[in-house]
Amino acid sequence: MLEIKDLHVSYGQIAALKGISLSVPDHAIVTLIGANGAGKTTLLRTISGLLKSKSGSISLGDSELTKCAPHEIVAKGIAQSPEGRMIFANLTVMENLKMGAFLRKDTDGIATDMEYVFSMFPRLKERHAQQGGTLSGGEQQMLAIGRALMSKPKILLLDEPSLGIAPILVRTIFQKIVEINHNLGMTVLLVEQNAHMALGIASHGYVIETGKIVLEGEASWLAANEEVKKAYLGSV
Amino acid sequence: MRPQLIFALIFAGLIGLSLVTGKIDPYYYTVIIFIGINITMATSLNLINGFTGQFSLGHAGFMGVGAYVSAIASTFLTTHGLGTEVMGGVPVMAIALLVGGLAAALTGLAVGIPSLRLKGDYLAIVTLGFNEIIRVIIQNVDFKIDGISYVGGARGFAVPQLSSFLWVFGIALVAIYFVENLINSTYGRGFLAVRDDEVAAEAMGVHTTRFKVRAFVIGSFFAGIGGGLFAHFIQYITPDNFTFLKSIEIVVMVILGGMGSTYGVILAAILLTIMPEALREFSEYRMIIYSLMLIVLMIARPQGLFGSETFTRFFAKRKAAANKV
Numbered sequence: 001m002l003e004i005k006d007l008h009v010s011y012g013q014i015a016a017l018k019g020i021s022l023s024v025p026d027h028a029i030v031t032l033i034g035a036n037g038a039g040k041t042t043l044l045r046t047i048s049g050l051l052k053s054k055s056g057s058i059s060l061g062d063s064e065l066t067k068c069a070p071h072e073i074v075a076k077g078i079a080q081s082p083e084g085r086m087i088f089a090n091l092t093v094m095e096n097l098k099m100g101a102f103l104r105k106d107t108d109g110i111a112t113d114m115e116y117v118f119s120m121f122p123r124l125k126e127r128h129a130q131q132g133g134t135l136s137g138g139e140q141q142m143l144a145i146g147r148a149l150m151s152k153p154k155i156l157l158l159d160e161p162s163l164g165i166a167p168i169l170v171r172t173i174f175q176k177i178v179e180i181n182h183n184l185g186m187t188v189l190l191v192e193q194n195a196h197m198a199l200g201i202a203s204h205g206y207v208i209e210t211g212k213i214v215l216e217g218e219a220s221w222l223a224a225n226e227e228v229k230k231a232y233l234g235s236v
Numbered sequence: 237m238r239p240q241l242i243f244a245l246i247f248a249g250l251i252g253l254s255l256v257t258g259k260i261d262p263y264y265y266t267v268i269i270f271i272g273i274n275i276t277m278a279t280s281l282n283l284i285n286g287f288t289g290q291f292s293l294g295h296a297g298f299m300g301v302g303a304y305v306s307a308i309a310s311t312f313l314t315t316h317g318l319g320t321e322v323m324g325g326v327p328v329m330a331i332a333l334l335v336g337g338l339a340a341a342l343t344g345l346a347v348g349i350p351s352l353r354l355k356g357d358y359l360a361i362v363t364l365g366f367n368e369i370i371r372v373i374i375q376n377v378d379f380k381i382d383g384i385s386y387v388g389g390a391r392g393f394a395v396p397q398l399s400s401f402l403w404v405f406g407i408a409l410v411a412i413y414f415v416e417n418l419i420n421s422t423y424g425r426g427f428l429a430v431r432d433d434e435v436a437a438e439a440m441g442v443h444t445t446r447f448k449v450r451a452f453v454i455g456s457f458f459a460g461i462g463g464g465l466f467a468h469f470i471q472y473i474t475p476d477n478f479t480f481l482k483s484i485e486i487v488v489m490v491i492l493g494g495m496g497s498t499y500g501v502i503l504a505a506i507l508l509t510i511m512p513e514a515l516r517e518f519s520e521y522r523m524i525i526y527s528l529m530l531i532v533l534m535i536a537r538p539q540g541l542f543g544s545e546t547f548t549r550f551f552a553k554r555k556a557a558a559n560k561v
Contacts, residue, residue, distance in 0.1 A: 048439055050435060050438055050439060069443070070438045070439060070441070071438070071441040071442065071443050074439070074440065074441035075441060079439075080439045082435065082436055082439055086433045086435060086436035086439075087432075087433070087436070088428065088429050088432035088433055088436065088437075089432050089433075090428065090431070090432050090496070091425070091428055091429070091432060095425060095428075098422065098425060099425055099426075099429050099437070099440050099442075100440055102422075102425070102426065102429075102440050102441050102442055103440075103441040132432075147440070151440070151441065
């Protein structure tokens with residue numbers, strides 16, 4: 001279980017997260033929805049250790065993560081597919097995936113997981129020798145997710161996997177997220193602007209606004225909530 | 237053919253060639269030696285600038301540290317019993333180069349740890365400044381041991397002749413082999429990841445600062461050895477051999493060759509060493525023509541002579557192409 005308590009993060013003088021508390025139970029898909037600049041990416045980056053928190057705690061099981069370096073957090077089993085995908089543009093698809101397994105030493109396990117990623121995203125297998133930067137947006141997103149999976153994490157952090165890709169691909173990618181959760185039992189924390197899709201696959205959801213959690217609850221309840229509908233789902 | 241075999245063959249070829257170097261005209265011989273030294277310099281800088289993406293403008297500084305420290309070592313050893321007559325000077329040269337390389341690597345560590353927090357232009361400025369600091373320090377060092385003058389400040393430092401064709405190109409080959417193997421290892425991919433996307437690399441578990449410092453230290457080590465080869469070839473070094481202009485010269489080789497392409501960088505090192513010499517007949521117009529050629533080359537091949545091609549990838553692609561047919 002990933003547990004965040006009263007987390008404060010600021011960029012210089014500007015407070016980005018003002019006391020976030022949130023928990024992600026094992027094997028669940030939890031989503032965090034919110035508008036641009038609400039602090040979603042800041043939260044994920046802080047969990048991964050890429051940003052330092054001012055106060056509060058992030059714990060995974062018994063270990064406290066706020067004092068850990070990013071590579072230690074990866075080693076503890078948290079992998080992130082970052083916003084904007086951040087593919088290694090000059091490395092091939094294969095090399096990108098191998099980078100995901102950078103801290104692993106079990107060659108056999110890496111090969112098995114590579115096969116799994118390829119079976120899930122056959123497109124990546126077709127393009128395994130191609131440079132990451134030459135892939136389309138959707139393919140890069142698949143690669144980013146695949147790369148995160150390669151570290152064999154306990155918890156997968158996904159930062160806006162629907163950003164900038166074709167609607168039909170968004171559907172495919174969300175299906176794959178459900179698949180990963182279902183088949184591998186992997187815990188997923190999904191950050192999204194596309195609240196409709198995110199609440200569709202998550203069991204639990206949080207709504208973040210200007211650095212604070214303003215609503216939380218079961219995903220289906222949130223999806224039906226009038227406030228959420230008006231703000232994030234559009235009045236359908 | 238396996239890369240190891242190719243390297244072994246090239247080495248055998250070098251030994252063969254070294255037997256006839258005595259017959260070459262001394263002027264051409266000098267140019268050939270400078271090509272070898274520049275290959276080592278450019279290949280090692282390519283690890284920092286090309287593969288790891290950290291723009292360093294201080295490579296000549298590390299070269300200077302290596303040149304002076306190795307010269308101090310060889311001067312001391314030759315005047316304390318381990319002369320050039322002992323096994324043809326091989327032990328004294330080996331020790332001198334190693335000491336020079338290590339000193340440069342240590343300097344690289346000392347400079348790298350604080351400055352590699354900076355990025356891009358800022359790092360370039362800091363390394364440039366550092367290059368000048370080293371030069372100024374050397375300019376003001378002068379001491380005597382047993383009546384023999386060392387370093388000599390701005391006057392210059394006389395160094396025993398110990399470099400040879402085999403030393404220079406043997407070391408160049410080692411540098412190429414080392415960097416290529418490093419970059420193509422699982423571990424070495426960390427350098428490329430840092431270059432492509434630092435945040436993503438960090439998110440993958442790469443300790444980015446550590447990788448940058450390592451690239452810096454390894455690059456400096458080979459730069460130091462390159463300096464040692466240089467000092468023991470020209471036999472007289474002054475701080476002016478290692479100004480930032482020398483650094484820029486090496487950076488140009490890396491950029492022209494294609495950042496992160498060992499192949500291209502070697503070619504550029506050869507080309508850029510020969511070009512100013514070949515243009516000598518144009519006397520005062522030499523540097524104008526040289527600069528114009530650089531501009532034209534950069535416009536025609538902005539990605540560098542070879543783009544981001546590496547030896548091993550080049551062979552892998554050829555193999556793949558051959559398999560398809």
